[in-house]
Amino acid sequence: MTYDPGLSGWGGAPRSTPAARVRATDLDAIRRVLAGAGRRGVTLRGLGRSYGDASLNAGGTVLEMPALDGTFVLHDDGRLTVSAGHSLDTILRRILPHGWWLPVVPGTRQVTVGGAIAADVHGKNHHVDGTFGAHVESLRLVLADGDLVEVSPTQDPELFWATVGGMGLTGVIVEATLRLHRVETSYFLVDTDRTDDVHGLLDLIDAHGDEHRYSVAWFDTATTGARLGRAVLTAGDSAPVSALDPERRRDPLAFDAPTLGKVPLTPPLSLVNRWTARAFNELWYRKAPASRRGEVQDITQFFHPLDLVDDWNRVYGPAGFVQYQAVVPDRESLVELVERIGTSDHVSSLNVLKRFGAANPSPLSFPMPGLTLAADFPIRPGLGALLADLDAIVTAAGGRLYLAKDARTDAATLAAGYPRLDDFRAVRSRVGADRVFTSDLARRLEL
Ligand SMILES: Cc1cc2nc3c(=O)[nH]c(=O)nc-3n(C[C@H](O)[C@H](O)[C@H](O)COP(=O)(O)OP(=O)(O)OC[C@H]3O[C@@H](n4cnc5c(N)ncnc54)[C@H](O)[C@@H]3O)c2cc1C
Numbered sequence: 001m002t003y004d005p006g007l008s009g010w011g012g013a014p015r016s017t018p019a020a021r022v023r024a025t026d027l028d029a030i031r032r033v034l035a036g037a038g039r040r041g042v043t044l045r046g047l048g049r050s051y052g053d054a055s056l057n058a059g060g061t062v063l064e065m066p067a068l069d070g071t072f073v074l075h076d077d078g079r080l081t082v083s084a085g086h087s088l089d090t091i092l093r094r095i096l097p098h099g100w101w102l103p104v105v106p107g108t109r110q111v112t113v114g115g116a117i118a119a120d121v122h123g124k125n126h127h128v129d130g131t132f133g134a135h136v137e138s139l140r141l142v143l144a145d146g147d148l149v150e151v152s153p154t155q156d157p158e159l160f161w162a163t164v165g166g167m168g169l170t171g172v173i174v175e176a177t178l179r180l181h182r183v184e185t186s187y188f189l190v191d192t193d194r195t196d197d198v199h200g201l202l203d204l205i206d207a208h209g210d211e212h213r214y215s216v217a218w219f220d221t222a223t224t225g226a227r228l229g230r231a232v233l234t235a236g237d238s239a240p241v242s243a244l245d246p247e248r249r250r251d252p253l254a255f256d257a258p259t260l261g262k263v264p265l266t267p268p269l270s271l272v273n274r275w276t277a278r279a280f281n282e283l284w285y286r287k288a289p290a291s292r293r294g295e296v297q298d299i300t301q302f303f304h305p306l307d308l309v310d311d312w313n314r315v316y317g318p319a320g321f322v323q324y325q326a327v328v329p330d331r332e333s334l335v336e337l338v339e340r341i342g343t344s345d346h347v348s349s350l351n352v353l354k355r356f357g358a359a360n361p362s363p364l365s366f367p368m369p370g371l372t373l374a375a376d377f378p379i380r381p382g383l384g385a386l387l388a389d390l391d392a393i394v395t396a397a398g399g400r401l402y403l404a405k406d407a408r409t410d411a412a413t414l415a416a417g418y419p420r421l422d423d424f425r426a427v428r429s430r431v432g433a434d435r436v437f438t439s440d441l442a443r444r445l446e447l
Pocket residue numbers: 010043044045046047048049050051054055065084085105106107108110111112113114115116118119120121122123166167168169171172173174306404405439
């Protein structure tokens with residue numbers, strides 16, 4: 001008998017073993033799986049880029065969506081109708097030559113359309129454009145009984161908004177029509193500023209945070225003391241052709257997203273520890289200019305430095321890592337989170353901070369007005385206690401955690417951040433989804 005390590009999300013933990021993994025190739029295959037759902041139900045899985053247990057189903061069926069990638073219709077007016085299994089990477093490669101760009105792009109292109117809608121993902125432009133769901137004109141959903149329905153903000157809006165951000169728990173998203181953005185080039189004009197600590201960063205965001213369509217900050221929690229939270233803020237906009245050098249002007253809409261290869265195997269121990277994290281953070285900070293205006297950057301540089309190396313999550317070793325992402329409404333609570341991390345004996349190798357704009361009508365969508373922080377911690381003894389402390393700060397502030405990143409919180413903490421959870425449960429029950437659609441995350445958090 002061979003050892004089955006089971007499935008995990010991007011963080012590598014927890015792992016769980018489904019009873020069956022089935023590829024969703026067409027509507028018939030999907031309907032067969034739903035009709036045969038056993039007691040442990042069905043979980044949908046895109047490219048497995050959620051960090052925790054959202055696409056896991058111990059003892060049940062995992063329905064894998066990436067094979068559902070047939071329909072691809074680019075309408076003249078910039079709407080795109082696509083099957084839900086297409087990745088954002090594939091879509092960008094196909095729409096860019098026609099001068100279109102996706103309205104919201106998360107920190108990796110390796111996610112499916114279904115996963116992007118189910119997590120209602122956000123990008124660097126949330127303060128201007130909102131989430132992915134805000135740009136979905138309509139979607140087609142297979143319900144628990146096999147019925148195919150079309151929903152939109154005007155056609156069964158409750159089911160539409162419960163599906164946006166609903167983590168695959170209302171039905172199978174099989175197709176969506178998205179509204180795209182026009183671009184002249186595939187490049188970005190970027191301003192960079194360095195700050196000495198987290199207070200300087202928040203001042204900068206307060207003063208200049210709305211000047212560009214895209215903005216995000218990387219900050220350092222491995223360096224403690226007066227320089228805790230020193231940061232590099234990058235903000236920019238799509239570049240016009242006139243900003244490009246002659247060589248890039250020859251093919252301004254080229255899909256220019258260089259990659260370097262992949263991490264070939266999982267080392268026996270995490271390569272991320274206090275010393276390597278400090279060195280990495282020092283390097284990242286030093287390589288950024290103190291202030292620079294109008295630099296032309298390609299897709300990898302500006303949007304997806306994490307896509308430079310495939311399977312980079314392996315560097316955390318077999319124990320894996322947790323990405324802790326929360327949003328809090330005020331800067332005092334954000335500073336409290338950063339200080340709690342900085343004074344702990346756990347190290348976060350990569351930290352990201354962004355100011356969100358308005359929330360949307362989805363009961364489970366994560367973004368709300370305030371500041372979001374994401375921090376990557378290698379898993380080792382004692383981490384749970386630190387993260388429980390962070391949860392307490394978030395809950396006291398009236399903030400919330402992001403389901404697509406979560407692997408470990410409890411139902412009460414989650415519910416405190418999502419006051420409309422019962423609205424979500426009511427829609428789930430109305431369409432019979434609670435009989436079929438589930439996941440390890442849904443059971444853990446009683447969704
Ligand atoms: C390096 C990296 C950077 C990231 N950056 C960001 C970021 O900037 N912003 C952000 O918001 N997120 C970010 N994420 C998280 C990622 O965008 C989300 O977790 C996304 O949902 C992953 O999509 P997926 O296709 O891999 O879905 P999976 O991870 O496989 O599944 C995610 C959820 O979607 C459901 N689902 C999948 N397909 C369907 C379907 N067809 N119908 C219904 N439900 C479905 C699953 O059941 C599950 O609940 C990042 C992740 C990584 C690894």
